[in-house]
Amino acid sequence: MRLAELSRRSGVSTATIKYYLREGLLPAGRQVNTTTAEYDEEHLRRLRLVRAMIQVGRLPVATVREVLGHVDDDSLGRTIRLGAALWALPQVPEPDEDDEYVQAAHREVGELLQALGWTNAKALTTISPAYRSLVVGVAAFRRLGYDWGAELLAPYARLMHQAAVLDLDFVETHPSEAEKAETAVLGAILNEPVLRALHRLAQEEESARRYGFE
Incomplete structure (x- = not known):
């Protein structure tokens, strides 16, 4: 699918999609020519995840990038991969160990x-x-x-x-x-x-x- 269709199916504006692409939150599409790229269902799924993290989870872009980095890290086993991704989400402050x-x-x-x-x-x-x-x-x-x-x-x-x-x-x-x-x-x-x-x-x-x- 082209960018316009990805925007239509996801409900995310083309400008926002381009921003996510620049920030590395969304993988680049397959280049058809110098000005056009094609996207697939994986892009749509990832776009929905990014949108949920930013809009619902209120996560900053830097945190989203860190979480996705763990999600995409094929070198990690499943338990560590899931844990690393979840641990990158916002957490409570460190407890005062002297208390x-x-x-x-x-x-x-x-x-x-x-x-x-x-x-x-x-x-x-x-x-x-x-x-x-x-x-x-x-x-x-x-x-x-x-x-x-x-x-x-x-x-x-x-x-x-x-x-x-x-x-x-x-x-x-x-x-x-x-x-x-x-x-x-x-x-x-x-x-x-x-x-x-x-x-x-x-x-x-x-x-x-x-x-x-x-």
């Missing part, structure tokens, strides 16, 4: 991972942004006087593991490694708000069942 609540949260999260048997997750604790986010969250609860320890967190963690199984089952329906990584990134940007909304709707439903509307 007593953070130190307690580290212990609680360590006990949680041990109880769940998540040995792979435990091995990544020094580098995983998700681990740091969990520590920050648990520390915040403890600072406010709520003892959200391993025992209370474990049922939630098991539910999240079921969600992760569904996530990766869906990722594996895509043929290429790049598409799998793209789908994981898109899920992190689009699926997490959906899951958060479902959680809140479920809370509303359960509250109404238990207490009614009075």
Whole structure:
């Protein structure tokens, strides 16, 4: 397809597509002549991903470029490729390791991972942004006087593991490694708000069942 058709099918203006091409967010098309290039379904898929990252995820172009660099890195195994792409997304600030609540949260999260048997997750604790986010969250609860320890967190963690199984089952329906990584990134940007909304709707439903509307 030519640039005009790519624009029409994606809903992205030709000027924006040219900008993405200049910034390296979109692979160059196949040159037909000095002024014309052709694009394919891969360009359309990548364009939709870039648009979601910038418009929905509010990511700066530099971050999008970094994420896509990991997505396209054929030298990485699947786990590292997915992890590197997701870790390049914006994360919570680093926890203050001198804070007593953070130190307690580290212990609680360590006990949680041990109880769940998540040995792979435990091995990544020094580098995983998700681990740091969990520590920050648990520390915040403890600072406010709520003892959200391993025992209370474990049922939630098991539910999240079921969600992760569904996530990766869906990722594996895509043929290429790049598409799998793209789908994981898109899920992190689009699926997490959906899951958060479902959680809140479920809370509303359960509250109404238990207490009614009075």
